[in-house]
Amino acid sequence: xxxxxxxxxxxxxxxxxxxxxxxxxxxxxxxxxxxxxxxxxxxxxxxxxxxxxxxxxxxxxxxxxxxxxxxxxxxxxxxxxxxxxxxxxxxxxxxxxxxxxxxxxxxxxxxxxxxxxxxxxxxxxxxxxxxxxxxxxxxxxxxxxxxxxxxxxxxxxxxxxxxxxxxxxxxxxxxxxxxxxxxxxxxxxxxxxxxxxxxxxxxxxxxxxxxxxxxxxxxxxxxxxxxxxxxxxxxxxxxxxxxxxxxxxxxxxxxxxxxxxxxxxxxxxxxxxxxxxxxxxxxxxxxxxxxxxxxxxxxxxxxxxxxxxxxxxxxxxxxxxxxxxx
Numbered sequence: 001x002x003x004x005x006x007x008x009x010x011x012x013x014x015x016x017x018x019x020x021x022x023x024x025x026x027x028x029x030x031x032x033x034x035x036x037x038x039x040x041x042x043x044x045x046x047x048x049x050x051x052x053x054x055x056x057x058x059x060x061x062x063x064x065x066x067x068x069x070x071x072x073x074x075x076x077x078x079x080x081x082x083x084x085x086x087x088x089x090x091x092x093x094x095x096x097x098x099x100x101x102x103x104x105x106x107x108x109x110x111x112x113x114x115x116x117x118x119x120x121x122x123x124x125x126x127x128x129x130x131x132x133x134x135x136x137x138x139x140x141x142x143x144x145x146x147x148x149x150x151x152x153x154x155x156x157x158x159x160x161x162x163x164x165x166x167x168x169x170x171x172x173x174x175x176x177x178x179x180x181x182x183x184x185x186x187x188x189x190x191x192x193x194x195x196x197x198x199x200x201x202x203x204x205x206x207x208x209x210x211x212x213x214x215x216x217x218x219x220x221x222x223x224x225x226x227x228x229x230x231x232x233x234x235x236x237x238x239x240x241x242x243x244x245x246x247x248x249x250x251x252x253x254x255x256x257x258x259x260x261x262x263x264x265x266x267x268x269x270x271x272x273x274x275x276x277x278x279x280x281x282x283x284x285x286x287x288x289x290x291x292x293x294x295x296x297x298x299x300x301x302x303x304x305x306x307x308x309x310x311x312x313x314x315x316x317x318x319x320x321x322x323x324x325x326x
Contacts, residue, residue, distance in 0.1 A: 028057075028282055029064045031084030033104060034096035035077060038069045040227040047268045048093065051275020057282060070100070072172050077103045085111060091278045094139075095271075096227070097175050098124045105137055112287045114278045115139030116270055118225065119179050121292055130292040138287040140274045142265035142295040147250055148184035150263050151222050152191060154248050157315050158261065159220045164194040166218040168209055170226040172201035180224040206232060210239040218245065225250035225264055233257035246310055252301040260310065261318075262301045270295035 030052075032045065045067070049059055057063045066087065068080035081104045084092060092108070094101040094115045101115040102125065113136055115126060121141050127133035155165055165188050169177040181197065188195045196216060200209045213221055223229050223236060230251045237258030240247040249255065250264030273293050281287060300322040307314050 027062060027064055028090035029066055029087065030278060030282075031081075031087070031089035031092045032065055032067045033077065033081055033084060033092055033094050033100050034068070035070045035072065035074065035100045036096035036227055037071045038067070040096075040231050043268060044095070044227075044271045047271040048095075048275040048278075051272040051277075052279050053275075054272075055276050055279020055283070057279050063282070070096070074099050078107070081107050091281050093274060093278055095274075097173070098126060099175065101126050101137070101139070105135075109136055111136065112281045113137045113139075114274050114281065114287070116267075116274050117141045118143070118176065118265075118267075127292060130294070132288065133290070133292060134288040136287050138277060138290040138292060140270045140277065140293040140295050142267060142270045146183075147225060147264055148180055149187040149190075151248055151250070152184065152187040152193070154261060154263060154318075155220050155222065156191065157318065158246055158248070158312060162193070162219045164196055164216070164218065165222060166196040166198060166213055166216065166220065167222045167224060168198050168200050168206075168229070169224045170201045170228050171199040173226055173228065176226050177224065184222075184224075201228065203232060203235060206235055206239065210243055210245075213245060214243055220246045220248060223247060223249040223251075223254060223259075230254065233259070241306070241309070244310065246312060252299050255301045255303050255306075258303065258306055260303055260306045260312070261314075261322075262299065264299060265295055266297040266299055267295075269297050 059065050066084060068084060070076040070080060077100050085108050089111060092104050092111055092113045094104045094113050098117055098119065104113050116139060121127050122130060127137055152165055155162060167184055169181060185195060198209045198212060200206045229236060230253050233254040234257050236247060236254055241258055247259035249259055249262045252262045255262040273295060277290060302314055302322040
């Protein structure tokens with residue numbers, strides 16, 4: 001082929017992509033809106049994509065995903081949601097806190113919204129009914145409110161007679177912190193324990209919390225359900241080992257990093273199910289006809305090596321139902 005032939009072919013083909021695009025349907029775009037940081041549990045996004053794949057949609061092949069993260073700055077969510085709406089996305093996946101859902105719901109009544117939440121979506125004002133959400137909103141909830149009482153029960157089984165429950169919460173994520181604080185207060189009150197709430201929203205503050213735990217002569221610490229703590233799993237496990245403290249959490253990643261025990265909803269599976277819902281909507285389902293999916297899959301994970309290091313005997317009833325790490 002001569003240079004002249006190449007130029008002629010290129011010039012002759014220049015208009016073809018425009019004509020082809022005019023004849024082919026546009027690839028649908030999903031707007032992934034999160035109140036969290038992009039570095040917080042990237043495996044959640046992976047599981048969302050897995051759910052989409054199970055529904056027949058693969059990012060880059062027959063759908064595109066636009067990611068927007070507010071980095072815990074709630075005021076940014078409105079700007080990010082407005083941008084996604086302007087791009088005419090086919091579905092908005094509102095994650096990382098209820099505020100992302102509320103903002104998206106306020107800004108559009110036509111674009112379908114699929115949310116993930118750890119709370120009661122009816123009480124939070126996300127939908128009017130669990131069975132028939134109506135309007136343009138539906139999603140998945142794992143009802144984290146149920147976890148606090150179980151964590152206090154674990155503390156009493158692992159460290160019998162301990163008079164105090166020390167709980168770490170993230171002040172930078174007040175919505176998630178509030179979902180855990182109220183039920184944990186009720187749980188300790190019911191069994192006559194004292195409660196010590198400790199705020200930690202940065203790596204330095206986590207260090208400070210463990211210094212406070214030593215001063216308070218704490219015998220165990222509970223890390224509340226929060227994606228920031230999952231991202232700091234290694235730091236938490238190292239500090240707990242250094243101070244010889246049993247660490248109870250809601251996320252298995254912390255236990256696998258060296259914490260003692262975790263009990264919590266399988267949030268990864270919840271995001272997969274949210275991806276499935278988004279896929280069903282892309283195929284024509286109406287959000288209001290899809291009941292809220294209650295993610296009821298729970299994990300109890302015990303790190304037996306950590307238990308040996310702490311010289312703790314794990315009750316046989318827990319070992320019988322738990323997954324074992326390390």
